[in-house]
Amino acid sequence: xxxxxxxxxxxxxxxxxxxxxxxxxxxxxxxxxxxxxxxxxxxxxxxxxxxxxxxxxxxxxxxxxxxxxxxxxxxxxxxxxxxxxxxxxxxxxxxxxxxxxxxxxxxxxxxxxxxxxxxxxxxxxxxxxxxxxxxxxxxxxxxxxxxxxxxxxxxxxxxxxxxxxxxxxxxxxxxxxxxxxxxxxxxxxxxxxxxxxxxxxxxxxxxxxxxxxxxxxxxxxxxxxxxxxxxxxxxxxxxxxxxxxxxxxxxxxxxxxxxxxxxxxxxxxxxxxxxxxxxxxxxxxxxxxxxxxxxxxxxxxxxxxxxxxxxxxxxxxxxxxxxxxxxxxxxxxxxxxxxxxxxxxxxxxxxxxxxxxxxxxxxxxxxxxxxxxxxxxxxxxxxxxxxxxxxxxxxxxxxxxxxxxxxxxxxxxxxxxxx
Amino acid sequence: xxxxxxxxxxxxxxxxxxxxxxxxxxxxxxxxxxxxxxxxxxxxxxxxxxxxxxxxxxxxxxxxxxxxxxxxxxxxxxxxxxxxxxxxxxxxxxxxxxxxxxxxxxxxxxxxxxxxxxxxxxxxxxxxxxxxxxxxxxxxxxxxxxxxxxxxxxxxxxxxxxxxxxxxxxxxxxxxxxxxxxxxxxxxxxxxxxxxxxxxxxxxxxxxxxxxxxxxxxxxxxxxxxxxxxxxxxxxxxxxxxxxxxxxxxxxxxxxxxxxxxxxxxx
Numbered sequence: 232x233x234x235x236x237x238x239x240x241x242x243x244x245x246x247x248x249x250x251x252x253x254x255x256x257x258x259x260x261x262x263x264x265x266x267x268x269x270x271x272x273x274x275x276x277x278x279x280x281x282x283x284x285x286x287x288x289x290x291x292x293x294x295x296x297x298x299x300x301x302x303x304x305x306x307x308x309x310x311x312x313x314x315x316x317x318x319x320x321x322x323x324x325x326x327x328x329x330x331x332x333x334x335x336x337x338x339x340x341x342x343x344x345x346x347x348x349x350x351x352x353x354x355x356x357x358x359x360x361x362x363x364x365x366x367x368x369x370x371x372x373x374x375x376x377x378x379x380x381x382x383x384x385x386x387x388x389x390x391x392x393x394x395x396x397x398x399x400x401x402x403x404x405x406x407x408x409x410x411x412x413x414x415x416x417x418x419x420x421x422x423x424x425x426x427x428x429x430x431x432x433x434x435x436x437x438x439x440x441x442x443x444x445x446x447x448x449x450x451x452x453x454x455x456x457x458x459x460x461x462x463x464x465x466x467x468x469x470x471x472x473x474x475x476x477x478x479x480x481x482x483x484x485x486x487x488x489x490x491x492x493x494x495x496x497x498x499x500x501x502x503x504x505x506x507x508x509x510x511x512x513x514x515x516x517x518x519x520x521x522x523x524x525x526x527x528x529x530x531x532x533x534x535x536x537x538x539x540x541x542x543x544x545x546x547x548x549x550x551x552x553x554x555x556x557x558x559x560x561x562x563x564x565x566x567x568x569x570x571x572x573x574x575x576x577x578x579x580x581x582x583x584x585x586x587x588x589x590x591x592x593x594x595x596x597x598x599x600x601x602x603x604x605x606x607x608x609x610x611x612x613x614x615x616x617x618x619x620x621x622x623x624x625x626x627x628x629x630x631x632x633x634x635x636x637x638x639x640x641x642x643x644x645x646x647x648x649x650x
Numbered sequence: 651x652x653x654x655x656x657x658x659x660x661x662x663x664x665x666x667x668x669x670x671x672x673x674x675x676x677x678x679x680x681x682x683x684x685x686x687x688x689x690x691x692x693x694x695x696x697x698x699x700x701x702x703x704x705x706x707x708x709x710x711x712x713x714x715x716x717x718x719x720x721x722x723x724x725x726x727x728x729x730x731x732x733x734x735x736x737x738x739x740x741x742x743x744x745x746x747x748x749x750x751x752x753x754x755x756x757x758x759x760x761x762x763x764x765x766x767x768x769x770x771x772x773x774x775x776x777x778x779x780x781x782x783x784x785x786x787x788x789x790x791x792x793x794x795x796x797x798x799x800x801x802x803x804x805x806x807x808x809x810x811x812x813x814x815x816x817x818x819x820x821x822x823x824x825x826x827x828x829x830x831x832x833x834x835x836x837x838x839x840x841x842x843x844x845x846x847x848x849x850x851x852x853x854x855x856x857x858x859x860x861x862x863x864x865x866x867x868x869x870x871x872x873x874x875x876x877x878x879x880x881x882x883x884x885x886x887x888x889x890x891x892x893x894x895x896x897x898x899x900x901x902x903x904x905x906x907x908x909x910x911x912x913x914x915x916x917x
Contacts, residue, residue, distance in 0.1 A: 440764075447765045449772070450785065511762055513755040516744075520752055523741035530739045531753030532724075591743035644791070 283611030303606025312549025320590025331569030359551025367540030416490030687865030796827030
């Protein structure tokens, strides 16, 4: 730095100190400029919940609230993996049936051959990694467009599922651990303990980073903003856990049903791990760089091919976890596991949450928020007793709407210079 | 004064085509050296030899008086040579700090060390007296052309670099932004860096450079102090390879084939 600090000028002179008002103004400005972030998903959730709550009072029961989590879990997990692929502006159309293949591998090992559950889970995850390596290699090294590679894989994996479960029979899974993922709940105290852990951890990270920046003399947001974020998170987590810990069995004396579904902390851990990878590591930074400007990333010395292969590996790995969750939910694997609307729901979840189909923009939490929207639509329409024809038309329209919002906000952002 | 970088007898061939013929080129520290020449004269090839993208077929490079071999961009970067390309190579979806450290992120353990990076970026920009950016956490997409050029240049000087090569930094800029960037180029040299400026714009060349090196059909025809020559002479060197007693000897320059009064040649 010796050459450039010859005439040192206070860096703080560059920007006036931000206040709560200016931070809120900045946020409003970003939204007007087309950087919508999670806003459409959150607004969509509120509107949909209100609508279904009025139309069908059963929507707001404890039981249905718990159902939302277990119904949306598989799709949300697959969508988390898709976010990585979408960040590069690529697509993985085979993620749904990759989940199916991994679920079929799991079922074969645990149900047909009778190995313990962890062997089956490891084999399913390894299958996911291998699938991702093959897809990534074909896209990055051979140079086939990801659309074509994964469309071909979509068909091939559909066939693989059929082959693995011997032409359309249904393998039921009796293993307690795997079934428990989607069908059992944590004891209420553990739910509260996790709220304390998550809230405390989040508060520690936020406040520590705030004080570190302040100590370095860097521009910091007013302390009220991180505090508001912490309080908001604790309220949402605490409220959800309180609601899920209520008794929701029709006949509690025979079969008590309360607590947070086991799949919820699994999603939470995946969310935290992948968010950390994307936001806090050089690898994550490089994913955004390759998605934003591949040539710039290459010139910066980033191994672009390796990044491109790795996102397909992550996507298929997450699809494998999604497949395990789907198998657990159905307590079985059939030719349609991971098929029909799973992939479309997963892509929809990522896009509705705010991940761009054009690459370079997106977060892992988008998949969870968008997954929640999809779960609410699916669940609410089920309660309304709509035909599956009506459900497909409506869900397709919502996906199209989300993609439209993405394209329009991108245009707006290009005009106002923010993206 | 010892030149920071001295190229001696550089030859570069692409098959039968000799793009650089016995080129001598010296870059003194603390000065702006303008590298001029018509399209196809070999400017880019020479720059790519210096920055390690091409390997020269013959000739040697002296860096701070010592012979060095440059076999790749990493060798050049290790010596302190940074190139700012015409098409900036910035990521629109990343902010200023993220762009400046792209590919060379500071970390503590596994985690990115954001405060250190932001501080270093702020110090670098302050050292260059850049005060046109509102926030270091602004996305590059929201910057103007001049601001982007500034970020690209700041990115190049961040690494204690000794030689910064700028490839047509003002080609796409308006009048005010051009002035802004030229001021920055001047400040780099005043801070002790050696700067090579490739430009087609004679006004820019005369506004900031201390000396001018002219390439003509792969030969270095002259390297002169800017104060010793006029616009017209430089234009003649570019288009004809000689001007008065500067440049190639009359017998072999083929000057009669070139009309020295092409547009832009008049003062």
